[in-house]
Amino acid sequence: MCGIALILSGVRIIGSEVFGESSGARCSDSEEVPGAVLEIDDLIDSLLRRGPDNLGSKRIFLQLKPSSFQDDYGSKGNGICIPLEHCDVNNTTSVLKAVCAQDDAGGVKSVADLYFLGATLQLRGAGPISQPLVDTCGNLLVYNGEIFGGVHVDADSNDAETLLHELERCYSCNCQGHGKNCSCSGKGERSIPEVLSTIKGPWSLIYWQERSKTIWFGRDAFGRRSLLVHWPTNDDSRFVLSSVSPPSSVGNIYGSVAGDTFSYWEELPCGIYSINLEASKSREHSIHENLNGKIEKHEWTDAELIKIIKWERAFLDPKLVEVHLYNYQHVVKQCALAYSVGDMGDHVNKQTESAYKVLNVLRQSVMQHTALSMVYQASLRQAGEKDLAPIAILFSGGLDSMILAALLDQCIDSSYTIDLLNVSFDGNLAPDRVSAWVGIRELRRIAPLRRWRLVEIDASLSDLALETKHVMSLIHPLKTYMDLNIGTALWLAAGGDGWVDENINPNCREGHCRYKYKSKARILLVGSGADEQCAGYGRHRTKYRAGGWLALHNEMRLDMQRIWKRNLGRDDRCISDHGKEARFPFLDEDVIRTLLEIPLWEITNLDEPVGKGDKKILREVAKLLGLESAALLPKRAIQFGSRIARESNRKNFGSNRAANQASAGSVEIHE
Template sequence: MCGIFCSFVKGSAVCDSINKCRSSLQKRGPDIGSTCQIKVNDYTALFSGNILWIQGERPTNQPYVDDKGNILLWNGDAYSWNVTVNASIKDSDTKIISDFLCYEGNMELLMTSVQGPYSIIYYDYEQQVLWVGRDPIGRVSLLWYLGADKLIVTSVGHKDIPDLKEVPAVGLFKFNLSEGQLKPQLFQWSHTRFDCDYNIINELQYFKQIRTHHITNPEDSILNENNQFNMATLLLHQEFSTNITNLIDHLLQSVEKRTTIIPKACKLCEFKCDHAKIAILFSGGIDSAILALLASKYIESDEPIDLLNVSFERQSNPNNFDCPDRQTCLSTLEELKILCPTRQWNLIKIDVPYTELQQKRFDTIRHLIYPLNTILDDSLGCSLWFASRGLGICDGKWYKTPARVLLSGMGADELLGGYTRYRKILQRHGWQSLNEEFDKDFSKIPSRNLGRDNRVCCDNGRQLRTPYLDENVVEFVRGLSPWQRFVYNQLNSHEMDL
C-alpha cells in the first residue's frame, strides 16, 4: 500500500497541508518515497508518494514521471487486466499503468479494465488534465478538499486539515486545468446512482450482472420444500449446492491472488525467508475462519500464518482481557489445527491496556479515521489499528508479525447477510425490502467503512487485502436473488448465509 498526495494551489505558494499528514503518508509507504513540484498555468502543483513494496522485482519510486512529463501516483493492486498491456513479471503496477497511459492515453478504457483495489492520481502533461479516482468498490482510501483556488487529494488526512471528504467511489473525476478553475467532471460507474453537482460526462461500465430489478415474492423450491433448514438438507438441493460451489470457486481464486502476489521476503528480511508473510485479522468468526482455511491452500507449507486477535482492558476490570472474541478465536483455532494439521498457526493475542488505548486514540487513531468521527468509527478504528500493528503474545512470548499483507473479512456481512437487522427487515417488510437494504448497505461501504479501515490498517505499513470484496465475488453474490444469499428459517427465527 502507498501514501499518495497531490495539491494544486493558485499562485506561487506550495500547499503546506502535506506537513500535517506527512508522517501518516510515510507510515503507509515505508520503503521508498519522493516529491516533485511543477507549475501549471496559475497553479503550483505538488505530488508526493511513499511506497510499500508489494509487486514487481523491486520498489518503483513515486511520483512516477514518464518521458512525456505525465505524473502518476498509484496506490493499489492490479490483479488482472481486460485490455492488452505491455508488461513483464518484473514490472510493478505503477510502470505498467504509466506506460499504457503514456502510449495509449485512454484513462477510461484502462480503469474499466483493471481488476483490483486502487486509488489513482494522474496528471496528463500535454492535455493539462488531472484524473482522480477510486476503484468501483472503494476499497482504497482517498480524501480531497475542493476549494475555489486550492485542491488537495491525499490517502490520509489530519484533523487540522479542515473540510476533507472521502472521494466518492462513483467514477473517475477529471479536472481541466487549462480552463483556470478547479471544478471536476465525472465519468460515472454505470452501476452507481449518485446525486451530485458534478458535471457527468459519461458512464463507464464495470459490473455487468448486478441485479437492479424489482424483486417479486419467491417461488423458489429452497423456500417451499422445508422451513426447518439445516446445512445438510440444503446441500442436497441442486441450486443451493451449485451456488455454494460457485462461491467457493470465486473465493479460492480471490484468496490465491491475494496470498501469492507478494514479495518472497517478509518486512524484516531482504531476501526470501520462511517467516510469516500473511497475517489474518482473526475474530474466530466464520468469515475469518474461511479466509484462514483457504489461505492455507496457497501459502507455502513451511511458512506460518499469523492470526491477529485483539482484546481491550476495561477500566472497570483491570488486567482482564478475556472477551467473547478471544474465546471464539481459541475454539476456531482448534478446528483449523484439525483441518490443517501440518500448518503452523501463530495466534497473536493482542492485549491492549486502557492507558495505551487512550494515548494512541488521541495521538494517532483520531486523525486516521477523520473525516469520520462517530463513536462507532472510533471503536472500530481502535480495534483495527491495534490488530494491524500485530504486536502481542504468541506462545507465551512477545511477538510482532513480520507480515507485509493483512487479510480481512470486510464486506462479508454486507454481501452475505451477516447483520441481525437483516432478519428483522425480512420479518417486517419482506424480500423486496431486504434486497433494497442489501443494495443500500453495499453502496455505502466505500464512505462508511472501507476508506476508514484502509487508512487505519495501512498506518502500520501493511497491505490490507479483502478477498470477499474481489470483483468476481461481488458480482456473483450480488447477482443472486436475496433468498439465495440469505436463507431464513421462519420457525426458529434463525438466518443462514451462504
C-alpha cells in the first residue's frame, strides 16, 4: 500500500482533548475558518510523491433531517440522512450545491463532508485495485498495510479487499456488540476491534461503516505505518488524518498561541478509534440541529497481542532461574524440535537452542515480509531488465542488516539481485561504508551464487538545502537535529541513487567498473526494533549498571512502547516518500513474542564488552548464518555510522565538542 487520508468538515468533534497532545487553541464549534493551514492540493501532491500505481478519492456528504425522519430501514434515525452519494472528487460540486440549496424549511442547511484519499502501491494480489474501496453496503475503506496473519488472505488476493469483506460482516450497531442490551451479540459476528486486533503486520486504516454512521481509524500496536492527526483548532476546524505531512501544513515547524508551541500534526497513538456521527441541538440555536462526532478509543481484544504490548518477560533475573529452569529447558527443546533444527548433539547449550529458535522465527518473518505478489512479479518481467532487484536492504554492514541480508538470500529466488543501500557523508571513510565493504565480501562468501549490489550513496549537507527543507516536513511533528539527521540519512538511502563499484560487469575493462545506478526496488527491509529488544543502545548498559536486570528490562520495555512515536512514524514517512515500502522483520509479532519467551540474560550480557555481550542472542544468530565478522561488530546508529551527525554538528554548532556540550541530539530546530 502507500498512503491514506481523511478530511472531515462540518462536524463538531467531541472528546479530542482526551487524546491530543498539542497545547494549541481548540475549536469550540464546527464553523469552518477561511484560510485553513492544510491545502488539499498539497496533500494530494505529497501522496503522489510516493509513486503510487494509482491515487483515488471519494466523498461522502451527510445532511441533517428533522429528528422525526425515518431512515430506509424503517426506524427513527439520529437525524442523519444516508449519504447522498459516494462521489469521485471531480463529481462533488453539483451534489454539494444541491444539498446546500436546502433551507431551514426543508430540513437543515448543514452538511458534513467526508473526503477520503487512498494511494496504492500495488505489491500484493492477483489484480490491480484502486482505493478507496467501497462494498455493496456502502462501507468504505482506505488501507495502508499488509496482513501477514490473523486474517486469512488467499495467495492471489489483495489485503485491503480481503479486510473490507471481513469488516463488512462486523456489527453495525453503535454499541459494537458489547452493550448489555445489544441485539447483535448472538449473531455470531465480530466487532471491528476484534477483527483489527487479530491482524499481524503493519497497518493504518480509515473505515466508514455506513449503517452506524461511524468512522473507524487507527494504526497497529507498534505504529509501523504512519498516521498523523490534526485535531480541530480555531485556525483549522477540520478533523484530518493523513499518512503524510504536506509542507503547507508544517510551515516553520511550529506555531505559537498564548506563548505555547504547537504543531498542526500529531502522531496518532497506536490503537483503534471511532467517531460516531450523531445529531444534537446546537447550544447557540436550540431550534436547530447540527452534527457532532464523539471520539472513542477501543481496547485491543486479542490476548496474545495484549501480552506482547505489555512487554512482560517471565525470565528476568538469573538469580531466580532455579524456580523456572526445568520448565524453560523443556519449552526451548520442544521449540527447537518444532523448527526442525536437526541433530544438535549433546554439546549444544541453552544459548544455542535459543539462537536457533530466534533464527527460525526471523527467517519466517523475512519470508512473509518479502513474498512477491503475481502483479508485482508480472510488472518486473514486463520491465525486461536483466538484473532484477525487487527488494533492497537499508545496509550498514552491521549486525542487524547482515542478518537480514543473509536471511533474504534464503527466502527469494536466486535469480534476483539484492540491492544493499549504503549512505555516507564522508565518502569511503565513514564507518558504515567501511563495514559495508567488509559485509558484502562476507555475504559473497556465504552466498556466492547471489548477485549482491552495494549501492554507495554519497552526500554532503552543504548540497542538500532544498532536500533538508523537504525532509523537515517528512519528520514532522518531530523537530530535533537528531531526527533531522536520521530522517535525512533514511530518505537518501531509500532513494537508492548512487554508484556501484564491482568487478563482475563484463563490459568493464580490466575487470573493474564503477557506474551510476538507481535502485528500483519497491520493498525496503529495515532493521528497526533489533536494538530495542536486544539491548543494543548505550543507555541500556547504563541502566543495567545502575539498577541491574529489572532496570534494564524496564528501559527496554519503555523503548518498545514508545517506538511508534520516536522512530517508526518518522521512518515510514521518509522511506515511503520515494515510493518504497518499509518493512520491519524484527518487529513481527511472532519475533517479539519469541524474544520475550527467552530469558533476558540470554538476550544480552552487559557485563561483557561492547560488541560481544550487547545483543548477544543476535550475535549467536549471525554465527549460525556463517557471519563470523558481523557477529563481532559494535552497534552504530545511522547518524554516526554515516557521519551525518558530525557534519550537522559542525554546520549548526561549530564543532562536535560544542554540539556535545549543547546536547545537540535533543535540541529542537527553530528555523
